[in-house]
Amino acid sequence: MQITWETFKRCIEEFQDLSNELNDTWIIHKPETEENFTTYLTKKQFITPKNFEEESSIPVEYHVMYSISYGTPILCLNSWRNDGTLLTMEELWKCLNFTEDEDMYSTLTQMDHPILQRPFLTLHPCRTGEILENMFKDSRNIIVSWLSLVGPIVKLDVDLNYMKLT
């Protein structure tokens, strides 16, 4: 199932409004010239990985964007050390407790951020359409439904309060 850009935009705007109400920290980014497909939702949080040698806690930034080619939302994330150098994909996998046999290659892979054009670890969108179709066809806010399902894979928990949007 594909969703339109308009649906996506409505969903993330609702999401952010509720985030403000809930004292959550999601932020909508809109470019100055508000073109289609360039608005996206982000959140930054610190995680404390068990098995990462260098830091006690590391920042992780999550981006929810619209994929024109898939017609679905996509979730990207990046993490960095305190000097600004990015964690490699393998390091980030490790921080997220992925193991080799979890087929991490087809789940989380590096792709270019469709708006920033920089490499981000991306939850591969090829099956998102299927998930939306099978599970959330009747959701009023499909972004909330989808994100609460896939977010936890990358340590992004969506508060239960958001469910009232669905």
Added chain:
Amino acid sequence: MSDTQSPLQFVPFSSCINPSFWHKFTQLKLDVLKLDESTAKIWGYYTNLDSQMKPIIEVDSTSFNNYYNGSKFYLPYHGLLINKNTIEEFKECDKKNIIKEAGDILENDIKTGRALKDPALLNLFLILSYADLKKYNFYYWFAFPVLNSIKPSYINSYSITKIYKEDELIRLCKQYLDLDVNNRSYFLIETKGDIQILNLDSQICPNNFSKNGNELDCIIFAFSDSTLQSHPGWQLRNFILLILYHCPYLAGKILNFISFRLNRKGSEIKCDNSIVWEIKLPDIDKIDIFSNTNSTWVGFEANERDKMGPRLAKMKDSMSPTSLAEASVDLNLKLMKWRLLPDVNLDKIKSSKCLLLGAGTLGCAVARNLLAWGVRTITFVDNGTVSYSNPVRQNLFTFEDCIGNKQKATTAAENLSKIFPGVTSGGHNLTIPMPGHPVGESLLAQTKEAYEKLVKLISEHDVIFLLMDSRESRWLPTLICASLKKMTINAALGFDTYLIMRHGVNTDKACEVAPNISKHLKCVPGNKLGCYFCNDITAPGDSLKDRTLDQQCTVTRPGVSNIAAALAVELAISVIQHEQGPLAPAFYTLSKFEQDVSRENECNLGIIPHSIRGFLSMFNHVLPATERYNQCIACSDAVVKLYEEKTFEFLLEVFQKPSYLEEVTGLSKMYTNCGELEDLDFNEEDSS
């Protein structure tokens, strides 16, 4: 309550730089600041919500904004960016003076009372930096200036829940969140009557010597810090400084401070994590605070090795376009490894050095396909210049290249680097000596030099592609490759036909392969495979008389060269992937009906043919495999042996008189035996 006094300890900040900070800084440095070394004002951010153990101060691309617009629950830190233009200046500048200059700003903000009105001014940090933008190396050193002479003592500490009831805490938290962001870092809590948050300047008058200290009895000093530790954050040091200066009557007194720490409970924000500190202020005279000779501004951050020194961020991997291109190309190939070909050895491909003899339609297309496979060393050899007819077919050239009459080999190499800067490409303008092209006295030195250069190039590379437009120019490289036992891939074009072939590599090493699996299936081990010349029974000479596929070399259907080049590269990659490399056996069926070739000796990419012959008129391929011809004029033992013994002397003789090769190999004898050669209906396609 305990009476023991010990020096109060503070938790210093840890800097955390968002990559976007370096991106923005680079852009500003290149476009706006340039060589300007004056101090720039920036913003840092910290939060007291759900803090970690380490208090973190963050900078990102918005740090360079004129006005503070930090995210929700973040608080401002005023920053000074002091960037030096050379590493020497960065190393040699007076660090004490730099932090003192920042301290002077603080001193001024405190003395004038500005910091009472706008308490966020007490939050001051600096970054001393040097940016090596060629290497994307950023040297930096954070400092959070404080006066080292202010030494309060620790008396006691306990949770805020001990002094306030739950409903009071809820009210306190609500009032806190309603505060302007600049007043959140430092504020007062009035405890008499209803609990109430007050701004600093509502209770503390600047320089008010006469005010009675008793007035502040029901006031608790609060500040937002961002740590979970059982010590107050660094911020408290400048807060105490401010209090001592404006309320000198409090010197030596015991005061209550609160570390205001927020935590999230579901969607609610609480302040239960806050801690009350009982602290004895130092007994210090107001006059002495800033002017004391022992007062020094300190606060540089220790580096990752816990030493007092700068840090280095190497941002090349995420900032240099060249590095990004390399990483992306590799990643694209890795995707293949992850999903489709887990066994593919990409490093083996990446490290293979490829020599392309010929930089025409085939050479250009082969180079691009190699690039796509991740090959990083590609060298061209050609003796021509780019002509007006070339760019439309030869995909590394443009119209501009024709105008300057540029050399093909070097131009192809340059343009390849433009496509992908990560490639090590080279071009050599070189005429390959050919049989039947006599070498006179005047050309002797030049020919010898060309020969030696060719030998050198071939020995320095791992895979040699023969992509020239004439048959006789392939002879010498074939021979040299046979002698040096190099992996050789040959591609030749007809009008609508093409031949791609890997030459056999003649080693004594026995190849592990069952010779003939079934009566329909023939197998030739890699060390027994023939070369391009093995099917010919004449020495190469003047190509106009030749009968091979490439006799009309330059007149081809345009797609032919692209197809052939792609197949040549895929064949090479398959051979590289096979565990036996060029010694991989080649299978082919004898019967048209048995297409089910044994897959036992294939590599992870499939089977490896000896040669691929394509016919565009039929859009089909055949995969013949042929054995080395023991009278071959290029790769037979007799020729290779003679060449290895006499080298250039032998070659000279061949250049002068190609029929010499026929004598060496015994072909002449065969002619005599066979009678008229013209009657021999030799058709290469039938040999399959």
